[in-house]
Amino acid sequence: MPVISVLKECCKSCQLCVPVCKQGVLAVGAETNAKGYNAVVPQEGKKCVGCRACVTICPEAALELEV
Amino acid sequence: MMAAGYKRPESLQKRITGYCPGCMHGQVNKLIAELLDEFGLREKTIGVLPIGCGTLSMMNFNFDLVIATHGRAPAVATGVKRSAPDRFVFTYQGDGDLAAIGLSEIMHCANRGENVTVIFVNNSIYGMTGGQLAPTTLVGQKSTTTVQGRNPKEVGYPMKMCELISQLQAPRYVVRRALDSVPNVIQAKQALKKAFQNQLDGKGFSFVELLSNCPTNWGLSQSESLEWMRANTMKYFPIGDFRNEEAAL
Amino acid sequence: MEKLFMKGNEAIAEAAVRAGCRFFAGYPITPQNEIPEYLSRRLPEVGGAFVQAESEISAINMVYGSAATGTLAMTSSSGPGISLKSEGISSLAGAQLPAVIVNVMRDGPGTGAIQAAQADYLQATRASGHGGFRMIVFAPASVQEAVDLTVKAFECAARDSNPSLVLLDGCIGAMMEPVILPPLKKTERLRYAGAGAKCLNPSGKDVMVVTSTLVRPDFQEVLNKQAAEMYDRWGREDVMAEEYQMEDAEYVVAAYGTSARTAKTAIRELRNEGVRVGLIRPITLYPFPSGAFARLDPHKVKFIMNTEMSIPAQMIDDVRLAVSNRIRVETCCCSGGIMMTNEDVSEALKNLLSQCKEGVE
Numbered sequence: 175m176p177v178i179s180v181l182k183e184c185c186k187s188c189q190l191c192v193p194v195c196k197q198g199v200l201a202v203g204a205e206t207n208a209k210g211y212n213a214v215v216p217q218e219g220k221k222c223v224g225c226r227a228c229v230t231i232c233p234e235a236a237l238e239l240e241v
Numbered sequence: 242m243m244a245a246g247y248k249r250p251e252s253l254q255k256r257i258t259g260y261c262p263g264c265m266h267g268q269v270n271k272l273i274a275e276l277l278d279e280f281g282l283r284e285k286t287i288g289v290l291p292i293g294c295g296t297l298s299m300m301n302f303n304f305d306l307v308i309a310t311h312g313r314a315p316a317v318a319t320g321v322k323r324s325a326p327d328r329f330v331f332t333y334q335g336d337g338d339l340a341a342i343g344l345s346e347i348m349h350c351a352n353r354g355e356n357v358t359v360i361f362v363n364n365s366i367y368g369m370t371g372g373q374l375a376p377t378t379l380v381g382q383k384s385t386t387t388v389q390g391r392n393p394k395e396v397g398y399p400m401k402m403c404e405l406i407s408q409l410q411a412p413r414y415v416v417r418r419a420l421d422s423v424p425n426v427i428q429a430k431q432a433l434k435k436a437f438q439n440q441l442d443g444k445g446f447s448f449v450e451l452l453s454n455c456p457t458n459w460g461l462s463q464s465e466s467l468e469w470m471r472a473n474t475m476k477y478f479p480i481g482d483f484r485n486e487e488a489a490l
Numbered sequence: 491m492e493k494l495f496m497k498g499n500e501a502i503a504e505a506a507v508r509a510g511c512r513f514f515a516g517y518p519i520t521p522q523n524e525i526p527e528y529l530s531r532r533l534p535e536v537g538g539a540f541v542q543a544e545s546e547i548s549a550i551n552m553v554y555g556s557a558a559t560g561t562l563a564m565t566s567s568s569g570p571g572i573s574l575k576s577e578g579i580s581s582l583a584g585a586q587l588p589a590v591i592v593n594v595m596r597d598g599p600g601t602g603a604i605q606a607a608q609a610d611y612l613q614a615t616r617a618s619g620h621g622g623f624r625m626i627v628f629a630p631a632s633v634q635e636a637v638d639l640t641v642k643a644f645e646c647a648a649r650d651s652n653p654s655l656v657l658l659d660g661c662i663g664a665m666m667e668p669v670i671l672p673p674l675k676k677t678e679r680l681r682y683a684g685a686g687a688k689c690l691n692p693s694g695k696d697v698m699v700v701t702s703t704l705v706r707p708d709f710q711e712v713l714n715k716q717a718a719e720m721y722d723r724w725g726r727e728d729v730m731a732e733e734y735q736m737e738d739a740e741y742v743v744a745a746y747g748t749s750a751r752t753a754k755t756a757i758r759e760l761r762n763e764g765v766r767v768g769l770i771r772p773i774t775l776y777p778f779p780s781g782a783f784a785r786l787d788p789h790k791v792k793f794i795m796n797t798e799m800s801i802p803a804q805m806i807d808d809v810r811l812a813v814s815n816r817i818r819v820e821t822c823c824c825s826g827g828i829m830m831t832n833e834d835v836s837e838a839l840k841n842l843l844s845q846c847k848e849g850v851e
Contacts, residue, residue, distance in 0.1 A: 186260075324563070
């Protein structure tokens with residue numbers, strides 16, 4: 175099953191990944207990283223289908239996908 | 242076909258970039274790094290970076306870099322490639338760097354058909370210095386030196402670099418792509434891949450213009466900036482292939 | 491050793507190849523065109539590369555790129571072109587890259603006159619670009635010396651990871667003289683990026699970043715201090731000057747390059763007339779041979795006549811600094827394109843002599 179993970183310290187919370195995920199897997203998290211950004215976090219109960227849209231649009235290479 | 246996984250490329254340092262959130266400079270860095278990993282070129286590459294926002298990539302890339310002065314990257318890359326033809330050499334340039342102060346350098350590097358790859362990030366503004374008029378600023382677009390918007394009667398029209406360069410005989414591959422959406426990012430990567438392959442095959446000069454955004458200086462949110470690109474930038478600067486053939490010898 | 495009869499500019503070009511130069515980029519400008527012309531033929535024979543650049547600015551930036559790969563690279567020009575190259579020369583110094591720049595001087599300011607002159611002394615020794623860096627500046631007075639100093643310029647550039655400058659006037663560039671060339675040196679690619687780049691390298695591992703762009707002012711200060719120490723070391727170890735007929739000299743001519751040759755002829759003639767005159771000829775203009783002037787005994791030496799093909803005189807500032815008002819410093823100058831003769835120098839010196847005697851009486 176595909177799993178999306180966030181390199182929290184590389185995320186700038188630009189949120190471009192949020193709307194491109196048709197499964198609603200990603201949302202802005204509550205915690206800030208060392209640079210003060212609220213990194214996105216995968217949501218419990220949402221199912222990644224491995225479409226790669228989020229890793230493609232992310233300008234920071236802050237998302238990783240395991241298939 | 243099974244979808245492949247995705248790992249942050251080794252050709253990027255493991256640190257947060259200096260770019261503003263949502264800036265597509267990060268995207269360009271990422272695409273270059275992915276391709277260098279895929280081609281196995283990380284240890285053979287010399288990237289020539291410009292002055293401007295592109296200089297920040299000095300802290301992102303994980304391979305040999307030479308930082309040029311403003312506009313001179315194509316000349317520096319010429320020196321690098323002529324003295325180290327075994328290296329993979331690309332320049333990374335913004336629109337002020339390439340289309341204003343470095344216009345002579347880019348045209349002559351292209352005209353000599355240097356076997357290098359030029360990656361031109363066009364976001365229609367001087368980003369690093371705070372949003373001044375660029376040679377690529379759109380008609381009516383506001384900048385800190387044209388607060389009423391670009392008036393062509395005073396400063397002329399935005400310069401179309403792919404169209405200019407494709408008038409020369411030597412360049413092998415001159416294309417424009419945009420970074421506004423997932424499908425277009427995929428297209429952009431394919432164009433870069435072709436440009437990289439051209440250099441590896443010794444075919445000569447390749448030029449990939451990537452339309453980009455500047456949320457900070459455009460005064461827009463990240464997603465709004467991509468919409469603005471679609472509604473404005475991409476209308477004036479059409480995506481397409483301007484030269485994609487064997488050059489006449 | 492084979493003795494050849496060569497033109498100064500061509501001899502410099504061949505000396506560069508023999509010193510290990512494997513890249514040249516340049517732009518046509520009089521009076522140095524024989525250098526790029528020669529190297530366009532010669533460099534490919536030894537596996538090097540030649541590019542005729544679209545501008546002086548491009549040429550120096552090509553040299554910067556080549557130097558970044560560990561290649562010994564060179565460019566040449568004349569005053570107006572050196573002004574354009576100054577951006578790149580500053581970048582070479584900032585990024586700690588070696589390269590040799592040759593300036594075959596003409597008269598200025600502006601486009602000036604294309605005839606031989608010594609108009610770029612201040613530019614060469616004070617500011618061949620922004621940011622307060624220095625270069626070792628070699629000033630040959632013969633074709634043989636142009637060859638020897640070109641080789642030395644490459645050695646110093648590689649040793650210090652810093653650009654060095656060969657500064658000659660159009661006479662030395664255009665005249666033919668017998669010359670013995672050094673053997674062809676085996677070239678090795680310098681492992682390159684520059685010490686500064688290394689310490690700035692964010693990963694600190696296997697990648698090199700060649701840059702004069704420093705994101706932190708504390709890094710800049712470290713590098714500037716290192717550079718200042720290097721300039722001091724040059725002053726102790728690399729100074730070169732010729733002293734001619736100085737043992738008993740009561741009158742001293744200070745001159746470099748072609749002016750010094752003219753002065754030497756004048757000095758021989760004046761000596762025949764019993765005038766005790768000598769010559770101090772700076773060979774490195776930076777570091778300036780201040781010691782040779784500071785050592786002069788003000789009780790013995792009546793005056794120094796600074797002799798240059800430049801109006802107003804430029805080297806005179808360094809001569810005055812070196813003698814710190816203990817000895818009178820006068821000038822004998824001509825402007826570019828007007829060749830000073832030995833008679834001009836003798837006459838100027840005799841005029842000063844008579845004034846001097848009147849002053850005493």
